[in-house]
Amino acid sequence: MAEPLDALSNDARMVRHLIRGRVRSELQYRVSFSLFLFAQMVVTTMDVIAIVAVFSKVRSIGGWSREQVLFLYAVSTVGFALADVTVSSVELTAQWVRLGTFDRVMLRPAGTLAQMLGYEFELRRVGRSVTPLVVLIVTARFVHVAWTPARVGLVLAAIVSSALIFAALFVITSSLAFWIPSTQEVANAFTYGSNTAASYPTHVFDGWLRFWLLGPVPVALCAYAPLIRVLGAPNPLGLPTWLQLAGPLCFVPFIALARFVWRLGNRHYRSTGS
Amino acid sequence: MPPPIIVTEQLGKSFTVRTKAGRFRRTKRVVDAVAGVSVSIEAGEMVGYLGPNGAGKSTTIKMLTGILTPSSGHVEVAGLVPMRARVALARRIGVVFGQRSQLWWDLPLVESFDLLHHVYRTDDDRHRHNVGELVELLDLREQLDVPVRQLSLGQRMKGELVAALLHDPRVLFLDEPTIGLDVVSKHAVREGLRRLVDERAVTVLLTTHDLADVEQLCRRVVIIDHGRVIYDGDLDALRAVHGRERTLVVDLVETSGPLSVDGAETVRVDGARQWLRFDGGVTSAADVLAAVSRQADVRDLSIEETDIDEIVRRIYLGGA
Numbered sequence: 001m002a003e004p005l006d007a008l009s010n011d012a013r014m015v016r017h018l019i020r021g022r023v024r025s026e027l028q029y030r031v032s033f034s035l036f037l038f039a040q041m042v043v044t045t046m047d048v049i050a051i052v053a054v055f056s057k058v059r060s061i062g063g064w065s066r067e068q069v070l071f072l073y074a075v076s077t078v079g080f081a082l083a084d085v086t087v088s089s090v091e092l093t094a095q096w097v098r099l100g101t102f103d104r105v106m107l108r109p110a111g112t113l114a115q116m117l118g119y120e121f122e123l124r125r126v127g128r129s130v131t132p133l134v135v136l137i138v139t140a141r142f143v144h145v146a147w148t149p150a151r152v153g154l155v156l157a158a159i160v161s162s163a164l165i166f167a168a169l170f171v172i173t174s175s176l177a178f179w180i181p182s183t184q185e186v187a188n189a190f191t192y193g194s195n196t197a198a199s200y201p202t203h204v205f206d207g208w209l210r211f212w213l214l215g216p217v218p219v220a221l222c223a224y225a226p227l228i229r230v231l232g233a234p235n236p237l238g239l240p241t242w243l244q245l246a247g248p249l250c251f252v253p254f255i256a257l258a259r260f261v262w263r264l265g266n267r268h269y270r271s272t273g274s
Numbered sequence: 275m276p277p278p279i280i281v282t283e284q285l286g287k288s289f290t291v292r293t294k295a296g297r298f299r300r301t302k303r304v305v306d307a308v309a310g311v312s313v314s315i316e317a318g319e320m321v322g323y324l325g326p327n328g329a330g331k332s333t334t335i336k337m338l339t340g341i342l343t344p345s346s347g348h349v350e351v352a353g354l355v356p357m358r359a360r361v362a363l364a365r366r367i368g369v370v371f372g373q374r375s376q377l378w379w380d381l382p383l384v385e386s387f388d389l390l391h392h393v394y395r396t397d398d399d400r401h402r403h404n405v406g407e408l409v410e411l412l413d414l415r416e417q418l419d420v421p422v423r424q425l426s427l428g429q430r431m432k433g434e435l436v437a438a439l440l441h442d443p444r445v446l447f448l449d450e451p452t453i454g455l456d457v458v459s460k461h462a463v464r465e466g467l468r469r470l471v472d473e474r475a476v477t478v479l480l481t482t483h484d485l486a487d488v489e490q491l492c493r494r495v496v497i498i499d500h501g502r503v504i505y506d507g508d509l510d511a512l513r514a515v516h517g518r519e520r521t522l523v524v525d526l527v528e529t530s531g532p533l534s535v536d537g538a539e540t541v542r543v544d545g546a547r548q549w550l551r552f553d554g555g556v557t558s559a560a561d562v563l564a565a566v567s568r569q570a571d572v573r574d575l576s577i578e579e580t581d582i583d584e585i586v587r588r589i590y591l592g593g594a
Contacts, residue, residue: 010395017392025380028421104376106341108393109364115393267343270289 011114018118026123033124040127044081047073047199048135062203063234067142071231073199074136075155076223079162080195081129087167088191089120093265094177094184102269113171113262143231154226154245161222161248162198166191168254169217171262178265194219203236210237221247277353279445279477280315280338285347286501287333307333309501310347317444320471320478322488322509325498326583331481334498335447338479339369352444365394368438368476372450375430376437377422383433384418387440394441401440408436411473412466428459432466439470445477452487464490483582489513499586512585518555521578522562524548527571535565546573 026033051073055066064072090113096102105115145151173187194217197205202213202220213220225247228235239247287308295301308330315321325331336342337349340356340363349356352366370376377386384405391401409415412432417425425433431451438446451467452460468491471478480492488495488509495512497505505512522538525547532540533548537557542549552562559577566572 014392014395017389021378021381021385021389024385025378028380101374103336103341103371104374106360107339107364107367107369109361109395110393270342 007111011111014110015114015118018115019121022119022121023123036124037127040125041130044077044128044131047077047196048131051199062201062236064201065143067139068227068231068233069201070135071139071143072201072223072227074132074139075158075227076162076198076219077132077195078129078136079159079223080166080198081126081132082159082163083166083170084128085122085125087117087170088125089117089122090170090174091184091187092116092120093174094182097177097269098181106266106269112266145231151230154230154248157248158223158226158230161251162219164251165219165222165254166195168251168258169194171258172254175258175261175265178268190217198223201233218247218250221250276317278314279317279352280313280479281348281350282311282313282334282338283348285311285334285337285349286345287330287337287342288345306501308337308344308498311498311501311503312347313496313503313506315477315479317477318475319494320492321480322492322495323479323481323498324483324485324488324495324582324585326586327483329498330501331498332449333501335369335449335479335481339367339447340364365441366443367445367447368441368443369447370431370434370438370449370451372431372448372453375422375434377430377433379423380421382419382421383414383425386422386433386437390437390440396441400442404440404442405436407473408439408470411469412436426459427455428462431455431459431463435463435466435470439474439476443476445479448478448480448482450482450484451480452482452484460484460486467491485579485582485585497582497586497589504586504589514555518553519551519580520554520559521580522550522552522559522566523576523578524550524563524566524572525574527573530570533566533569535562535569538562538565549578 048070051069052066054061055069059065061069093102093116096116102112105112105119108115140147169191173183173190176183176187194213197209197213198219202210202224205213213224221243225239225244227233228239229241229244285308286306288304288306291303291305292300293303311330311334323331323334333342337344338351338356340360343357351363354363354366356363376390377383378389381389387401387405391398396404409418412435414429414432414436417429417433422430422433435451448467452463455463464487467478470476471491478491480487482488493509494507495505495509496503497512521541527546529546532543533550534540535550538550538552540548541551550562550566552559563572563575
């Protein structure tokens with residue numbers, strides 16, 4: 001048991017250094033860095049504007065108030081943004097495989113995924129987390145919740161759980177590149193699409209989408225389920241209490257699956273060119 | 275005697291290639307990129323691994339370094355089976371791909387070395403010592419603080435060599451290290467390589483299609499074609515049979531019939547241009563040129579070395 005843990009902490013140390021190197025090179029292009037950061041903030045702010053616009057016509061969505069929906073959006077999107085800044089660079093796998101760059105990580109005495117995330121880290125992606133963080137802090141005061149440590153803990157669990165399940169989704173969809181050359185569009189539907197869907201109360205969807213969010217890719221269990229409990233919000237789907245509390249644990253099998261698929265992909269890697 | 279540091283036995287790699295056959299149907303075809311390569315290399319040897327494009331050189335290297343899983347046969351490098359022990363092997367080998375940089379493009383050269391120090395987790399003192407020694411050997415002191423993107427190709431390649439040796443590998447794989455370099459940089463890289471090999475007891479497997487790389491660095495060559503070894507032995511022996519021939523190409527002021535020069539053979543005439551093949555071990559280019567000048571006015575000239583494709587062709591014709 002000590003050996004994989006050792007490898008993990010060694011990889012973590014290496015990644016820290018690689019990230020520092022990446023940030024130093026990124027900051028050599030300050031204008032492009034700031035523009036990208038700004039663009040990301042604008043894009044995420046549009047999501048908030050869309051939610052607010054809907055509430056100018058209706059007073060509640062499926063019984064949830066404007067503040068409650070915004071709070072759900074913020075929790076889910078902060079989680080997604082965490083995964084985006086740390087893990088989404090794994091999407092470059094397709095490119096690395098096509099160009100044969102993946103050779104480089106295979107030749108180093110460290111985990112291939114850890115190396116990739118270190119080599120391709122982009123600080124400018126933090127732009128995506130600014131707006132949802134602000135919304136989170138602001139709406140926390142307007143959702144009429146007495147913030148006990150237990151409730152704060154459950155919100156944090158929801159954020160971490162969202163981050164981990166989206167991270168796993170990034171890895172799983174990107175691993176497909178070891179078998180199929182171009183899968184980016186399908187992959188985006190899973191990752192970015194799931195994030196958008198997870199930003200709204202799941203009961204507003206019906207049919208296959210609701211099934212999808214609660215079953216095969218259960219992002220709704222990460223944030224929506226625990227927030228029913230934290231916010232004391234209406235629960236039209238009748239999710240049982242144990243699911244509201246244990247929902248955030250749904251990331252566990254996905255992390256295991258991500259690890260498995262990534263390793264299988266590595267073994268299947270067919271280096272190109274000379 | 276210690277066991278060889280690289281051993282392959284009947285090593286093979288085949289790829290399945292799908293090609294279109296009709297609108298929807300596709301046919302599968304199995305291509306043997308490497309077909310039964312058996313080679314054994316002793317520690318400390320410097321071996322040239324030659325072959326025309328597509329001969330299977332890179333595929334072999336990738337199996338030796340643990341990037342590709344062999345389809346058949348057995349391979350062992352530095353006492354390890356590459357694919358099974360990828361991480362452990364990575365500490366014992368260094369790899370330089372001429373066409374792929376392992377340096378950080380936007381950072382000063384020295385920072386790439388520091389980052390590799392953390393990737394390999396080499397001992398601090400050892401790392402400092404190695405950087406100092408290698409940078410001295412390859413004459414890179416002036417370039418340490420220059421961002422990699424601003425280095426010349428030759429300087430960058432020397433940087434790659436340092437990067438590949440920082441963790442004291444036992445085997446160094448060089449894949450086309452002089453590709454794309456101009457004559458002066460090629461010379462500098464080869465000089466650097468030679469000094470490295472003299473100073474450090476490292477085994478080197480050098481892949482190239484440039485015979486000059488091999489001539490200046492290796493004593494032994496392995497030639498591969500269509501995935502099979504067609505020559506494995508002394509470079510001198512190979513050169514004695516096949517490699518000394520050179521061709522002088524002259525552009526004459528006026529067209530003339532084939533020139534006749536002692537020690538050279540006029541193999542081709544095309545208008546005012548003529549090709550004279552001679553044995554570099556017997557006659558010198560200057561002698562041939564002098565003889566040509568006595569017969570006609572020369573406007574321009576160039577000298578062609580025998581290339582690897584030519585040597586491969588002759589091995590098939592003559593046997594080696």
